[in-house]
Amino acid sequence: SIDGSQLWSDLMETAGFGATARGGLHRLALGADDLKVREWFAGTCRALGCEVIHDSMGNQFARRPGTQPGLKPIMIGSHLDTQPTGGRFDGILGVLGGIAVLRALENGKVQTRHPIEIVNWTNEEGARFTPPMLASGVFAGVFTEGYARSRADRDDITLGDALAQGGQAGAQPCGQHPAAAYFELHIEQGPVLEAEAKTIGVVQGIQGMRWYEVRVMGRDSHAGTTPMTMRADAMWAAARMIDAVHGVAMSHKDGLGTVGIVDCQPASSNVIPGNVMFTVDLRNPSDTVLEAMEQDFRARIAALAEDCGVEAIVSPVWNSAAVHFDPTCVACVREAAAEERYSMRDIVSGAGHDAAYMAQVAPTAMVFVPCLNGISHNEAESAEPTDVTAGANVLLHAVLLADTR
Amino acid sequence: SIDGSQLWSDLMETAGFGATARGGLHRLALGADDLKVREWFAGTCRALGCEVIHDSMGNQFARRPGTQPGLKPIMIGSHLDTQPTGGRFDGILGVLGGIAVLRALENGKVQTRHPIEIVNWTNEEGARFTPPMLASGVFAGVFTEGYARSRADRDDITLGDALAQGGQAGAQPCGQHPAAAYFELHIEQGPVLEAEAKTIGVVQGIQGMRWYEVRVMGRDSHAGTTPMTMRADAMWAAARMIDAVHGVAMSHKDGLGTVGIVDCQPASSNVIPGNVMFTVDLRNPSDTVLEAMEQDFRARIAALAEDCGVEAIVSPVWNSAAVHFDPTCVACVREAAAEERYSMRDIVSGAGHDAAYMAQVAPTAMVFVPCLNGISHNEAESAEPTDVTAGANVLLHAVLLADTR
Ligand SMILES: NC(=O)NCCC(=O)O
Ligand SMILES: NC(=O)NCCC(=O)O
Numbered sequence: 001s002i003d004g005s006q007l008w009s010d011l012m013e014t015a016g017f018g019a020t021a022r023g024g025l026h027r028l029a030l031g032a033d034d035l036k037v038r039e040w041f042a043g044t045c046r047a048l049g050c051e052v053i054h055d056s057m058g059n060q061f062a063r064r065p066g067t068q069p070g071l072k073p074i075m076i077g078s079h080l081d082t083q084p085t086g087g088r089f090d091g092i093l094g095v096l097g098g099i100a101v102l103r104a105l106e107n108g109k110v111q112t113r114h115p116i117e118i119v120n121w122t123n124e125e126g127a128r129f130t131p132p133m134l135a136s137g138v139f140a141g142v143f144t145e146g147y148a149r150s151r152a153d154r155d156d157i158t159l160g161d162a163l164a165q166g167g168q169a170g171a172q173p174c175g176q177h178p179a180a181a182y183f184e185l186h187i188e189q190g191p192v193l194e195a196e197a198k199t200i201g202v203v204q205g206i207q208g209m210r211w212y213e214v215r216v217m218g219r220d221s222h223a224g225t226t227p228m229t230m231r232a233d234a235m236w237a238a239a240r241m242i243d244a245v246h247g248v249a250m251s252h253k254d255g256l257g258t259v260g261i262v263d264c265q266p267a268s269s270n271v272i273p274g275n276v277m278f279t280v281d282l283r284n285p286s287d288t289v290l291e292a293m294e295q296d297f298r299a300r301i302a303a304l305a306e307d308c309g310v311e312a313i314v315s316p317v318w319n320s321a322a323v324h325f326d327p328t329c330v331a332c333v334r335e336a337a338a339e340e341r342y343s344m345r346d347i348v349s350g351a352g353h354d355a356a357y358m359a360q361v362a363p364t365a366m367v368f369v370p371c372l373n374g375i376s377h378n379e380a381e382s383a384e385p386t387d388v389t390a391g392a393n394v395l396l397h398a399v400l401l402a403d404t405r
Numbered sequence: 406s407i408d409g410s411q412l413w414s415d416l417m418e419t420a421g422f423g424a425t426a427r428g429g430l431h432r433l434a435l436g437a438d439d440l441k442v443r444e445w446f447a448g449t450c451r452a453l454g455c456e457v458i459h460d461s462m463g464n465q466f467a468r469r470p471g472t473q474p475g476l477k478p479i480m481i482g483s484h485l486d487t488q489p490t491g492g493r494f495d496g497i498l499g500v501l502g503g504i505a506v507l508r509a510l511e512n513g514k515v516q517t518r519h520p521i522e523i524v525n526w527t528n529e530e531g532a533r534f535t536p537p538m539l540a541s542g543v544f545a546g547v548f549t550e551g552y553a554r555s556r557a558d559r560d561d562i563t564l565g566d567a568l569a570q571g572g573q574a575g576a577q578p579c580g581q582h583p584a585a586a587y588f589e590l591h592i593e594q595g596p597v598l599e600a601e602a603k604t605i606g607v608v609q610g611i612q613g614m615r616w617y618e619v620r621v622m623g624r625d626s627h628a629g630t631t632p633m634t635m636r637a638d639a640m641w642a643a644a645r646m647i648d649a650v651h652g653v654a655m656s657h658k659d660g661l662g663t664v665g666i667v668d669c670q671p672a673s674s675n676v677i678p679g680n681v682m683f684t685v686d687l688r689n690p691s692d693t694v695l696e697a698m699e700q701d702f703r704a705r706i707a708a709l710a711e712d713c714g715v716e717a718i719v720s721p722v723w724n725s726a727a728v729h730f731d732p733t734c735v736a737c738v739r740e741a742a743a744e745e746r747y748s749m750r751d752i753v754s755g756a757g758h759d760a761a762y763m764a765q766v767a768p769t770a771m772v773f774v775p776c777l778n779g780i781s782h783n784e785a786e787s788a789e790p791t792d793v794t795a796g797a798n799v800l801l802h803a804v805l806l807a808d809t810r
Contacts, residue, residue: 085625085671085679127673190630209629211674220490220783223663223686224614225595225755228654230779235664239647246641249633258628259640260674264667266490268532269616269684269722270756271665271782274490279674281628317674350630351675374635377676378625 002396003107004389007100011388014040014080014096015088024379025088028153029081029123030058030162037080038168041095041120048102050118054170055177057135057148058122058163064102066115066403072180074112074399075362076101077119077136077354083127087381089187089371089388095120097185097392104396112403114180121354122159122168129159131211131318136354138174140361145174181329181402182358185367185395187383189351191374199390200337201347201368205325206356207254207285210294211318213277214241214301218310220266220274235264235273237308244300245280252293256283256350279317285348287322323356329365329402336397337367342390351376363402367394407801408512409794412505416793419445419485419501420493429784430493433558434486434528435463435567442485443573446500446525453507455523459575460582462540462553463527463568469507471520471808477585479517479804480767481506482524482541482759488532492786494592494776494793500525502590502797509801517808519585526759527564527573534564536616536723541759543579545766550579586734586807587763590772590800592788594756596779604795605742606752606773610730611761612659612690615699616723618682619646619706623715625671625679640669640678642713649705650685657698661688661755684722690753692727728761734770734807741802742772747795756781768807772799 017037018027027033038060042052045062052062063073078094098118105116121139126132129151137143149160163169188194193201218232242259249257261279282297284290298314305312337344347368358364369391372382422442423432432438443465447457450467457467468478483499503523510521526544531537534556542548554565568574593599598606623637647664654662666684687702689695703719710717742749752773763769774796777787 083671083673083676085676125673126675130674132675188630189627191632191635207629219780221780222594222756222782223665224612224661224688224757225593225779225781226661227596228651228661230596233651233663235647235667236651239644239651239664242640242644243648246633246638246644256629256631256633258638258675258677259644260628260669260676260678261672262640262667262669264665266488267666268488268530268782269535269665270531270537270663270686271488271490272663273665274783281675283629351627352629374630375624375626376630377627377673378679 002100002104002389002392004385006103007096007388007392008385010096010099011088011092014092018082020085020379022379025082025086026084027082028084028128029125030166030168034081035166038120041080044099045118048106053172054168055172055174056169057138057145057174058168059135059139059174060120062118064105064116066113067111068113071114072178073115073117074402075117075119075179075182076395076399077121078184078186079121079124079354081123081125083125083377085379087376087378089381089383090189090376091124093187093388094185097395100392101396101399114403116399124354128153132352133354133357136357140357141175142357142360179362182355182362182364183395183398184353184355185391186353187371187376188368189371189376192347193368193370194374196345198345199342199369199387200344200394202330202334202337202344203325203366203368204330204346204348206323206349206352207283208287208290208322209281209283209320209352210290212280213315213317214280215313216276216310218274221272223270223272226272231272232309233272234276234310237304237310238276238278240304240308241301242278244304245297248293248297248300252284252289254285255293283350285322320352320356323359325359325365326363328405329363332398332401333365333367333394335401336394339397340393342394367391407505407509407794407797409790411508412501412793412797413790415501415504416493416497419497423487425490425784427784430487430491431489432487433489433533434530435571435573439486440571443525446485449504450523453511458577459573460577460579461574462543462550462579463573464540464544464579465525467523469510469521471518472516473518476519477583478520478522479807480522480524480584480587481800481804482526483589483591484526484529484759486528486530488530488782490784492781492783494786494788495594495781496529498592498793499590502800505797506801506804519808521804529759533558537757538759538762541762545762546580547762547765584767587760587767587769588800588803589758589760590796591758592776592781593773594776594781597752598773598775599779601750603750604747604792605749605799607735607739607742607749608730608771608773609735609751609753611728611754611757612688613692613695613727614686614688614725614757615695617685618720618722619685620718621681621715623679626677628675628677631677636677637714638677639681639715642709642715643681643683645709645713646706647683649709650702653698653702653705657689657694659690660698688755690727725757725761728764730764730770731768733810734768737803737806738770738772738799740806741799744802745798747799772796
């Protein structure tokens with residue numbers, strides 16, 4: 001079984017790569033600290049006897065051989081990149097939990113029929129390069145590699161350039177690498193397990209999510225001389241639209257709506273802004289309701305643009321439909337949790353995960369553990385060592401169950 | 406009288422320092438292009454026989470001697486710095502109009518009793534260093550020089566550093582330099598003169614203006630997992646507050662309210678923003694109404710912070726009370742316009758000007774000319790050559806009238 005204290009010490013050790021003053025992490029995909037933690041990942045997995053390769057999207061695969069020739073690997077993965085002000089568990093637990101599984105197999109001298117591969121997916125967060133889950137998306141054939149490589153960060157560095165500069169683009173084309181099954185361990189990132197005092201979330205699937213960019217175009221003019229009725233104030237219009245995003249979320253069952261980035265130009269106190277860009281993230285467990293939310297959102301933006309005398313363009317950036325995991329893999333997770341006598345409940349993920357795309361090309365499931373106050377994408381993100389160990393234990397036993405099926 | 410074509414060619418020549426692709430100017434105070442136009446100013450005025458000095462705040466004074474010993478100078482001034490996406494007339498016309506007056510005096514071999522000084526005030530716009538009119542404010546004793554020098558731009562360069570780096574801090578302490586009168590020519594920056602087809606605005610004074618910074622503090626959290634009811638979304642709260650600023654302006658007679666800068670952090674599409682800062686500019690011709698606007702604004706911010714479950718701190722940044730110009734100087738402007746048979750009307754300035762602070766230490770008045778569609782703080786800012794010439798003519802004759810009184 002899992003060596004919980006070794007797993008915890010791995011979590012704390014890698015939290016040194018990109019540590020922030022407030023106890024969180026700033027480790028954007030393919031930045032200097034991400035390169036360091038990738039090196040740590042490769043070194044640690046090699047020391048455990050694995051062969052480690054990068055594919056052309058920089059995804060790292062650490063492979064432990066199986067006993068039965070010709071079987072595809074069972075993959076365990078997540079990501080080591082973080083949000084700009086992210087926590088020490090989001091994604092990281094899934095990769096280091098995979099390493100903990102490797103260690104348990106090595107220490108217990110356990111042979112598996114399938115090879116086991118631990119995967120570190122590139123740019124899951126979507127914080128440096130949008131959209132999220134970009135490299136697992138290429139792996140699953142959801143995005144072309146050309147599209148993914150052309151995505152640029154705010155300094156106009158493309159993902160392709162960042163891969164090349166960091167020496168992370170491997171020879172093996174991304175995706176030519178099938179999996180027998182895929183398992184991902186993650187903190188819940190929400191409040192449900194903690195509120196109900198459950199140790200394990202048996203994840204049924206992932207809600208639908210859509211991203212947009214809204215550009216609002218008014219007219220720069222003087223804050224002191226332009227009568228209120230003669231303004232085309234892009235920021236006032238954007239403010240009402242941002243409030244409307246909240247309104248859309250509130251008026252559809254289980255809807256979520258978030259504006260995370262706002263860029264207001266020309267950014268001078270005494271200039272009425274002529275140009276504003278903001279991002280919109282809409283989510284719903286039901287694709288039907290999510291579509292209704294999009295229609296409602298578009299209608300409200302159009303009405304507000306007209307009312308404020310500005311132009312607004314809504315551009316879709318990303319659309320990830322609701323995902324339903326593989327019943328056999330989900331059953332492996334449930335049985336593993338039951339074997340180990342952890343309290344559990346079924347749960348749907350509010351966050352996107354690499355598992356969403358892997359589910360399109362392999363039987364997939366996820367394991368959730370609680371996190372403090374349900375807080376994530378925050379430097380204060382935290383999880384209990386006992387829950388972390390429990391999650392990795394369920395991951396280990398789910399993989400062993402899947403190996404027999 | 407004024408050589409209008411020379412004035413126009415000066416305007417077009419200096420528009421080469423910091424020209425933007427869209428025909429405007431980007432010439433932030435003490436930036437590279439501002440240093441170039443300052444050199445142009447000094448060279449041009451020296452060629453017209455003036456002595457040119459910088460004071461310790463970088464204000465440039467070009468002095469043409471008078472005939473009567475012991476008389477203080479009549480000053481003509483404005484500024485050569487611009488907004489980030491500014492026009493070719495705002496401020497510039499006032500300085501180059503002063504040079505046009507110098508030229509007319511030289512060409513006509515006119516002697517004045519008082520010395521005439523053309524002034525280029527440092528950092529009028531408040532775009533690089535807040536607040537506006539910073540150096541004329543120090544000249545007038547409204548701000549201490551220590552306060553002004555400590556103001557920092559967005560790269561944390563202080564005004565003091567920028568003065569030193571640009572070699573613009575002269576030996577003469579700012580303010581030890583009294584004026585007999587102060588005149589400033591400016592485009593109206595608003596729509597009134599154009600709408601009424603008047604050539605000259607006889608400026609009665611300047612409305613009151615107050616600036617604030619609002620900091621909104623919520624909690625960073627995950628856009629996909631945080632229920633709408635458990636959020637502390639600083640951007641949603643800020644959006645409602647920005648709409649409320651508009652509401653405050655609309656519900657007070659002659660009120661204006663503008664949010665020009667919005668900084669939303671941590672600025673990731675799938676992170677509910679935990680920190681937002683925005684600027685607020687409130688204006689009213691009546692200080693009493695402006696005070697009521699501030700109270701209304703503060704009450705609305707507090708109520709919305711509570712309603713959205715965030716904290717908000719309102720910090721005053723600048724407060725410039727309504728200004729009433731000197732009746733004698735205003736009469737000089739009116740008489741000059743009448744002499745030259747220009748159509749005119751009385752007007753109150755919506756924008757702040759260096760004249761607002763000069764009015765505290767010298768008899769002061771201003772001359773306005775129309776600008777295209779009333780647009781300013783915009784690269785499309787424009788004015789007619791005939792109006793520009795008319796304004797400089799009124800400036801010349803107003804100064805000559807003041808010289809006799
Ligand atoms: N797990 C996670 O936070 N992924 C980022 C993608 C999302 O926004 O849900
Ligand atoms: N004239 C002018 O645009 N000055 C800037 C100060 C203000 O915001 O009114």
